[in-house]
Amino acid sequence: MTSPRESTNPSNARKQGGAGAFDEGLIREAIGRTARVEVDDSGLSRVLAGRADAEGLIEVAYCEVDSPLGRLLVAATDRGLVRVGWANDDHDLILGELAASIGPRVVEAPARFDPLRTELDEYFAGSRRSFEQPLDWRLSGGFTREVLHRTAEIPFGETRTYAEIATAAGSPRAYRAAGSALGANPIPIVVPCHRVLRTNGGLGGYGGGIEAKRALLRIERAELT
């Protein structure tokens, strides 16, 4: 008769016959091997996004979109497109900001962005003059939002000066503030802050870099000096 204690001794266990070495070390190893699981995170996210969307659980949907200006981040709420991030922005940081300002249920849901992706493709190909997507303006307020509203009205292929936008937003002398409002545009490209230039025709600044601004204006064949 073997008492349970004896089997803790490996040599005893082995005496009981080969596979009988059922000690703690083996148990640890067996459990350790089994629990090491590779998870297909993008597959899991896809399934979750579909089910979460059907249940209305998503506060911020997002995905990354390839474009001639690199891999953009696009994010939307149920009200509409809320954020566009540039390729050289830190996308994780932006998602963290969206979780903090809108809500933590931030879920990658590419299917939601099929229409926007099509519109962006057409825009970059030069065959689309305006975007049809609803916009969620909640990330900007006050004068900034006013400036961005006026900016959204600038037609494809046209430009305005910072002073003109400031005037349209109701504060003719606030052209510097208009400049910072445009710099804080959370929805670049779709809200076309690239269409606002210096009074002397200079490009001014741009969140996505001056080359991106030039590229967008080139797509629109805007007159540049």
Place this chain on the structure above:
Amino acid sequence: MSQSQAIPFSRFVTEHSAAVAGFLRGMVAYHDAEECLQETFLAALRAYDSFDGSNPRAWVLTIARNKAIDSERARGRRPDLLAETEQLLASPPPDEGLDAEIWLEVAALPEKQRVALVLRYGLDLRYREIGAVLACSEAAARRSAHEGISKLRDRRTEMAR
């Protein structure tokens, strides 16, 4: 969760998916693990705004534990699956050899001991965190693991006799 420390849910998923999947592999039949994984994160998403942000891994593993219990119960209610269960409980699908034998024994342990062993040896969790998942003290979690181990040893000794 307070908004200032909010982690985007998508990041929460990638940070904890491997731990949850590993845990479920040890807790439910192989073919149920995938579904339990989805159910766990969907339930986490539903509750995410009321989560206080502390110890996210223990929080999601607690949800996973409940999903595993539901899943095993559902399986038990379906006699057509019982025969299959005998094979599948030892997830992953039993290899040949010692691992498979050990897993059949692990699968037969009481649920609490199984949880303790899988979290301790599968995921390298400390007993304090295992206690959080089991809703018991650190000492009680350690006891559960030790009871599991000695039960496995006893079983083996009987078999070897």
